[in-house]
Amino acid sequence: MQELPKSYAPQEVEDKWYQFWESNGFFHGVPNKQKTPYTVVIPPPNITGILTMGHVLNNTLQDVFVRWRRMQGYETCWVPGTDHAGIATQHVVEKSLMKEGIVRREMGREQFVQRVWQWKELYGGTIIKQLRKLGTSCDWQRERFTMDKGLSDAVQEVFVRLYNKGLIYKGKYIVNWCPKDHTALSDDEVNFSESNGHLWYLHYPLESGDGHITVATTRPETMLGDTAVAVNPKDERYAHLVGKKVRLPLAHRAIPIIADDFVDASFGTGAVKVTPAHDPNDYQIGERHALEKIIVMDTSGKMNEHVPTKYRGMDRYECRKEVLRDLEKEGLLEKTENHVHSVGHCYRCDTVIEPYLSDQWFVKMKLLADKALAVVMNGDIKFYPDRWTKVYEHWMTNIRDWCISRQLWWGHRVPAWYCLGDAPTPECKNPVVSVTKPERCAHCGSDKFRQDEDVLDTWFSSWLWPFSVFGWPEENEDLAYFYPTDTLVTAPDIIFFWVARMVMAGLEFRGRIPFKHVYFTSIIRDMQGRKMSKSLGNSPDPLDVIATYGADALRFTILYLAPIGQDVLYSNEKCEMGRNFANKIWNAGRFLLMNREAIEAESHSDLSIVSPSSPDDLSDTWILSRFNATVKETTAALERLQVNESAKMLYDFMWHDFCDWYVEFVKNRIAGTSDVNLKCSIVNRAIRIYEETLKLLHPFMPFVTEEIWQHLDERKGGESIMKAPWPGADTASIVASKEAEMEFLQGVISAVRTIRSEMNLPPAKELEVVINCHDDLKLKVLDANRPSIERMAKASSVSIGTNLPKPGYSASAVVQGQEIFVPLKGLIDLDIERSRLEKEIARLEGQLRGVDAKLENPNFAGKAPADVIQKEKDKRENFNQTIVKLKNSLSQLSN
RNA sequence: GGGCUCUUAGCUCAGUUGGUUUAGAGCGCUACCUUGACACGGUAGAGGUCAGAGGUUCGAAUCCUCUAGGGCCCACCA
Numbered sequence: 002m003q004e005l006p007k008s009y010a011p012q013e014v015e016d017k018w019y020q021f022w023e024s025n026g027f028f029h030g031v032p033n034k035q036k037t038p039y040t041v042v043i044p045p046p047n048i049t050g051i052l053t054m055g056h057v058l059n060n061t062l063q064d065v066f067v068r069w070r071r072m073q074g075y076e077t078c079w080v081p082g083t084d085h086a087g088i089a090t091q092h093v094v095e096k097s098l099m100k101e102g103i104v105r106r107e108m109g110r111e112q113f114v115q116r117v118w119q120w121k122e123l124y125g126g127t128i129i130k131q132l133r134k135l136g137t138s139c140d141w142q143r144e145r146f147t148m149d150k151g152l153s154d155a156v157q158e159v160f161v162r163l164y165n166k167g168l169i170y171k172g173k174y175i176v177n178w179c180p181k182d183h184t185a186l187s188d189d190e191v192n193f194s195e196s197n198g199h200l201w202y203l204h205y206p207l208e209s210g211d212g213h214i215t216v217a218t219t220r221p222e223t224m225l226g227d228t229a230v231a232v233n234p235k236d237e238r239y240a241h242l243v244g245k246k247v248r249l250p251l252a253h254r255a256i257p258i259i260a261d262d263f264v265d266a267s268f269g270t271g272a273v274k275v276t277p278a279h280d281p282n283d284y285q286i287g288e289r290h291a292l293e294k295i296i297v298m299d300t301s302g303k304m305n306e307h308v309p310t311k312y313r314g315m316d317r318y319e320c321r322k323e324v325l326r327d328l329e330k331e332g333l334l335e336k337t338e339n340h341v342h343s344v345g346h347c348y349r350c351d352t353v354i355e356p357y358l359s360d361q362w363f364v365k366m367k368l369l370a371d372k373a374l375a376v377v378m379n380g381d382i383k384f385y386p387d388r389w390t391k392v393y394e395h396w397m398t399n400i401r402d403w404c405i406s407r408q409l410w411w412g413h414r415v416p417a418w419y420c421l422g423d424a425p426t427p428e429c430k431n432p433v434v435s436v437t438k439p440e441r442c443a444h445c446g447s448d449k450f451r452q453d454e455d456v457l458d459t460w461f462s463s464w465l466w467p468f469s470v471f472g473w474p475e476e477n478e479d480l481a482y483f484y485p486t487d488t489l490v491t492a493p494d495i496i497f498f499w500v501a502r503m504v505m506a507g508l509e510f511r512g513r514i515p516f517k518h519v520y521f522t523s524i525i526r527d528m529q530g531r532k533m534s535k536s537l538g539n540s541p542d543p544l545d546v547i548a549t550y551g552a553d554a555l556r557f558t559i560l561y562l563a564p565i566g567q568d569v570l571y572s573n574e575k576c577e578m579g580r581n582f583a584n585k586i587w588n589a590g591r592f593l594l595m596n597r598e599a600i601e602a603e604s605h606s607d608l609s610i611v612s613p614s615s616p617d618d619l620s621d622t623w624i625l626s627r628f629n630a631t632v633k634e635t636t637a638a639l640e641r642l643q644v645n646e647s648a649k650m651l652y653d654f655m656w657h658d659f660c661d662w663y664v665e666f667v668k669n670r671i672a673g674t675s676d677v678n679l680k681c682s683i684v685n686r687a688i689r690i691y692e693e694t695l696k697l698l699h700p701f702m703p704f705v706t707e708e709i710w711q712h713l714d715e716r717k718g719g720e721s722i723m724k725a726p727w728p729g730a731d732t733a734s735i736v737a738s739k740e741a742e743m744e745f746l747q748g749v750i751s752a753v754r755t756i757r758s759e760m761n762l763p764p765a766k767e768l769e770v771v772i773n774c775h776d777d778l779k780l781k782v783l784d785a786n787r788p789s790i791e792r793m794a795k796a797s798s799v800s801i802g803t804n805l806p807k808p809g810y811s812a813s814a815v816v817q818g819q820e821i822f823v824p825l826k827g828l829i830d831l832d833i834e835r836s837r838l839e840k841e842i843a844r845l846e847g848q849l850r851g852v853d854a855k856l857e858n859p860n861f862a863g864k865a866p867a868d869v870i871q872k873e874k875d876k877r878e879n880f881n882q883t884i885v886k887l888k889n890s891l892s893q894l895s896n
Numbered sequence: 897g898g899g900c901u902c903u904u905a906g907c908u909c910a911g912u913u914g915g916u917u918u919a920g921a922g923c924g925c926u927a928c929c930u931u932g933a934c935a936c937g938g939u940a941g942a943g944g945u946c947a948g949a950g951g952u953u954c955g956a957a958u959c960c961u962c963u964a965g966g967g968c969c970c971a972c973c974a
Contacts, residue, residue: 592933758940
């Protein structure tokens, strides 16, 4: 066996092992009746996306769950894929065309869509390649894209089914319109932000000629489309005007003054201009009062033919200025106030959205939402952390219909057809909804049809993801076996976009929930707490991090840092923790292998055939106890989805228990014997525990664990740690008394080390140690581990006995009631020792006072459980004894 | 306007149902150590009235109320 390098070099092994796993098909899941399935579907990243720290957290978490369950014997299937991301992708391709001087509209729809496909083949899915660098064990044979044939079929099928059920309808409604992208946006795609605007007070003259009514508005240009002025019916100031008319300035139209409850009499002047075609509230008022709806802008936000000639063709903001100037000229602008209000922006291009009346397709949500709410409220689906349940509930009970049409070219086209017959009947205006083009119009018999121009919201394909990836609507074995999925790991900001809608779709089309657990991840922020964003340039490139620190280091660090539902402040330097840990694991393995080799050479035999000795050694019993406790607790934490907890426990066990103490004991025991068989068994046991620990670590750090595991033994071709069984906890090996014995032993060693350090004694200086022990069990422990104490405390001799006198000029300590003396004649500085002891006594007396106070409190004695009281009494006893002994030492210091 | 969340060592954060805690970790800091696994390391330290006030309890970082200050989400206030 070649010697392992001194430190772990992730860059040299990661790709090798990833290819090994993938080419051996270890990631692939197939229906297997003998096993329980464990299914995860990836939240499909945008095809335009590149890997961010958010993806790293999200996908590492999924990988931990999947690798862990796979080792537990589940038939795992983690379906990866990408989302076609309508607006985002169209944008990217449009931009690249622009560089060639090509305008989308000029090249035509068909050609453009073709270009997007070309773009996708060339550049799309970068993120998928990057994910492999992270080590994700996705089932790549099942990779899907939301525009794949099968998934597109699913979309069409769903549209038709919902339409036939009356849950999809087409209507004229006020939608959020992006004048730049020329498309409607769903409510969720609009970002509202506070902005400093103005409130303009406009005079609308009464038609009767006597006076005017003043309205306040933030968008004066829309006044050209006003069809009423509304006041609150209870507002006495205006009661006499209701039913009268005003003359709309500039447009010179007469419009009525109406009364509507919506109007807040205390805001502005208490009178509102009503523009039903350009404001959602005004639209509602318009519906209630049968007002005309005048659209005054075109789809680019320019004023159209329904406004006076002089404003036509003006941009909405240019028009705003012009309208204000004209009103002022006519003396109709009363005043202008500064006004902070919230303005909606397009989530893609940040253009101010325009409420706009247009023809759109909608999904009726009420019925779907009621069912989807129920399965979360009754616990069929559990959210982690639970508090998102409330957010979900609030949204689901206040849900509005979902606008699913988008005026884009890239996406799933609405499967609705319009008759183009030469002799249309009135019914021919109604669309025919069908997956395929209808052969003949049922009304006029024509065979000419035009398909709806709109495409569907991207989320209209994502909400089917948990079953469309398995081939739905086709019923097949995969779908039957792998659906429903188990754990969904996603960011809380898409709880409405995606999570809620998947629940609806799952129930509607499969009759079953789409997943059982939803893990909402943390948000990764920079050290100032800002969100990672392109414009701030504060998002590290995970691939750089992997190149510098290694994938395992990144994975472990981010898992360790991210408790469920708390945001994480991240910087690259934090990955040093993971890198150092990987290196620590590496070197522990290196130590064991080096020793085994040395012993094999010494014994001229194959060490692996020598079985481990029975665990009569305390360090063996202890490490087994600690190991099994770690298995138990780590597994339990994973079951609660508390990945950071399990990461911490493994870190502590591997570093502090295994390396800091156990390996040191192993060193001492090997050095302390010439019996080769004994040496073999000591190292074999250590290797075995180490190997089991590697398995526990594997889901977190797949690469380093595989690399070492492959060195640990001669492995056959297709063997991998990722196929090894997840260790089970042998609870019988968890022995509290043995852990207590070890704690005592560690305490003794630490006490001597502390004396050495505080007395400024050189590390190489060997010390005499005298232990005065009055406890039979502890005596046995000390006696059995004398060589370890000698080595680990650097002692030339260790005298152990009952009633040993305190040597003169010695430093002292008390561990669990037993006195430890280190004779230091000629070396001791009495002042240092005195202050050491005084400080310790003072500290203990402080503790003692606390315990005394508790015990003297009659309420405590009366109400606390007996075991708690006993514990406090034991504590008091301990403190007392220790204090007495230390005081004794103090008084005899100079003897 | 509603709702959620956070405030624990210089920094970044753990702390599951209130009691084995003398409140932990990593980084940073101090002293010593290049000892045959590891300086990406070891040993020993310093450092916190758990944001503040009240309450419940025998007992609170942990449960409740309020206050202050961060962050987030939802909502039609023109």
